[in-house]
Amino acid sequence: MATSAGRRAERVARETLGLEELRPGQLEAMTALAEGRDTLVVMPTGGGKSAVYQVPALLLDGPTLVVSPLIALQRDQVAGLRRRDERAVRLDAATSKKERDSSFQSLRAGETEFLFCAPEQLTKPDVVRELAAAKPSLLVVDEAHCVSAWGHDFRPDYLRLGAVAEALGRPVVAALTATAAPPVRTEIIERLRMRDPVEIVCGFDRPNIHLRVRRTSGDGEDVVEAVEELAKPGLVYTATRKQTGELAGRLRERGVRAAAYHAGMRRADRDAVQESFMTGELDVVVATNAFGMGIDKPDVRFVVHAQVPGSLDAYYQEIGRAGRDGEPAAAVLFYRPEDLGMRRFFTGGLPDEDALAVIARAIREAGGRTDRKHLRELLGLSVRGVTSLLNLLEKAGAVRLGTRSVSATEDAPPPEEAARAAREVAERHREVERTRLEMTRRYAEIRDCRRVFLLGYFGERLPGPCGACDTCTAGTVSEPEPVSGGPFPVHARVEHVEWGPGEVIRRDEDRLTVLFHENGYRELLLEAVVREGLLREAG
Template sequence: MSGARAECERVAREALGLEELRPGQLAAMTALAEGRDTLAVMPTGSGKSAIYQVPALLLKGPTLVVSPLIALQRDQVEALREHDEEAASLDARTSARQRTATFEALRARETEFLFCAPEQLARPDVIRELKAAAPSLMVVDEAHCVSSWGHDFRPDYLRLGSVAEALGRPVIAALTATAAPPVRAEIVERLGMRDRVEIVQGFDRPNISLEVRRVLDDPAQEIVAAVAGQERPGIVYTTTRRRTGQLSDLLNEAGVRAAAYHAGMRRAERDEVHDRFMDGGLEVVVATNAFGMGIDKPDVRFVCHAEVPGSPDAYYQEIGRAGRDGEPAAATLFYRQEDLGLQRYFAGGVPDAETLAGVAAAVAAAGPGAGRKELRERTGLSPRRLTGLLDLLERVGAVRLGTRRAEPVPGGPAPEEAAELARELAERRREVERTRLEMMRRYAETEDCRRRFLLGYFGEHLPEPCGNCDTCRAGTAAAPAGPADGPFPLHARVEHRAWGPGQVIQRGEDRLTVLFEEAGYRELALDAVLEQDLLTRADEDER
């Protein structure tokens, strides 16, 4: 046993009271303790917090934890203090006096853990103070938010790679519960992870029963009946803010203590709903996808979706909030084909060339080190939209982004050319989003084992039907998954004449699902692939 491994086991036992570590935890802890960047993709409830807390106590220097939710930060601070570990959080409501005291304690090594949202890292004073404290470990929680492929992309996460460089490049731990292969690849790229270790534990949550109910009309009354007849508490997800109020009203009329939750509510209202749900005052929260990240309530017995989500990534993240105690739970999707059109609308359009060219020209005119505030004034764009457009321009080599500033790349494309290249990139991303929605449609309509379909999407193979989904119970998923060998086995790297390189992520008896780097998810009939020579193995030399 390596020294770092033994030390991690000792610290886990003595500091956190963990006598036994779960699969993947020890390997991730050891890699971080040895100074290696680590991406850990592990199911919710598998102990991701301990992954960074243990090596943090072994590495010299404080630990910065970037987390998107203030409530979650405070929960983690309290949990660490219960173990006699000094921790603090920083947010927009932290007073100047508290900020000064926090950074003084950090520099003096009196505080080991500092939690903050990515928005705080846009402040030059925060970066300056953190650099002086010389953190040894930077943790990016909910790391899928880094990726524009991800289901919960946050532009504020885009600067975290630059933040790491500005802080002297501490060891990076990226943690998430759900990340398909392209999301994992972009996390690594965006954060500039070096000498990395990737630990991907099983995505399977076998205690969650999966079911899809196909409906022709508004399923509101069916949802109310389903919720009223299930063990509670639970969560109902819906697409629009208006719908949260409608469904919560209907549930209350049926005798279920329910409340709506969406991003348009005041923070105090959202906090009240959150707290009532956590302490048992509410049986059901009807919410948009604004609710759930960081909700650590182990006894959620069901998650219902009133409409089809935009991708399997988002769906699996949301149903993963059920059954964290390991007891039986249910995930039910109410599916209407017309709801797919609403998701296509939400996927958004492609930015126009004129706006992109205007941003590129503004960066060029402002010169090196242009602040984002100055660029917002020049372009008239909101911070979120400007960040997204700057990201596209950076990806095509037109601008270089720092924590707060942007500058033109010497010798890069002119504004008009950069705008065209950025539009093409945005169009490719939109096409990928379309294919992810198509995969969600296939999940809803498949007669094969639903769990096998979902796990295959994330690159895992379930050879036999799960026995705990509606198709298994109906007997339509009894057939074996099909051969794992043959010319295009699972995980084979392939090349398509039009769609370029990709990887086989699902393999059935008569079809393949391939994730292409540029074209997204595509399902191909195996006979057509062989007869028309559509694919070639890109890893022939390795066989």
């Protein structure tokens, strides 16, 4: 039965946004936010995440702050709101002082409902003070997976948002993302300091996307030939910047309107490529993972990966850019086992324990509180480098991060002990990353239904083979035996004798896939688990 907040949300959605029928999860999320509940929403791209926060924003007293990592996406959102006669402004590095002062004044006066900014803007004390004076009622964190070191697109500036929420007077927090496996969701909640949040996870399945994996020699010729044959437009993802130019050039030689895109290009050139793709002047963009977040082009007919991605989280986010119009699309992964070696190399680094100890000692010598600038100067590191070390010390329980300040926790261990604990956190994270890479290998090599495996990774279970992947088409998929009975069902909380607590995310006839909180994804033979007593169901 709908609550009064739910009925008001439905009315605003209909009268203001013109939404006669809401999609799965939308009303539940709108209602929770309108009732003042922190809410984490995992909803597929194109599932209506913008409406999820715009409706409660109009129901709650006070302005709404929307944090988004992309200026282009902010620009589109502001333009869309203004077309509906909603007052919305944007704040970035190019905003003049006069525009900034005017925006803050209109927020305080209640004349503007929405302010959009990137997380970098919230590292400035004057910005946070002005926003706090406006008493926002809702803080929206878009692309919330960026807050998680578990995630595939970690952004250090997102780590400060939990402290920002406190500095703003603790408005209701809405965390929105299209892709978040269970450990990412847990870290989003922790990092944003969400209070007893409502979690709404909508179906991950995109049945119109045909999933395929092809073995490759690695010379790129098979990628070029496949892209030639696929319906356009589409995206090709590569592991390196150099490969973007090489593959785009080879495609142009075949008559395909293609261009490269990567973070090392000038902004004007990147913007030109993006605009040409959006308007249909380009058929294919060959890019690193720098391209795609916030790109809302509904008719993308394929996403090709020229190399294996680092995780299924990243893979699912990227293939989700295909077929948003609901029409058939293809996701093709070119797989070479040797490429996994390069990915393992990228997960191999560990932090300098001496640098961690220097930071912990500096905070103690400063009376238990200092600022990030002092620590950067002390170590001669970049903002990202210091932030990464502080992130580990925070996870080890040694420090607490503010918007700019860093303070020791009340029970902070001695500096050397804190450094050891932080390094152990890093070692566990590295092991987790390697298990995620192993799950990517399993996806590429599996002979059973790829979609069943992929959705199982995110904790979602399909009743049977999908019929819309290459293994189903090839007839290599065997109909699974029913596994509804017996121990350790899907979503069961379990405890391993060595790896600690976890959750069963997939259960086959002969094996379990368990996500352990501290040790990542593991596949266990069910017979051995039962025989050796390796797992017990937790309460």
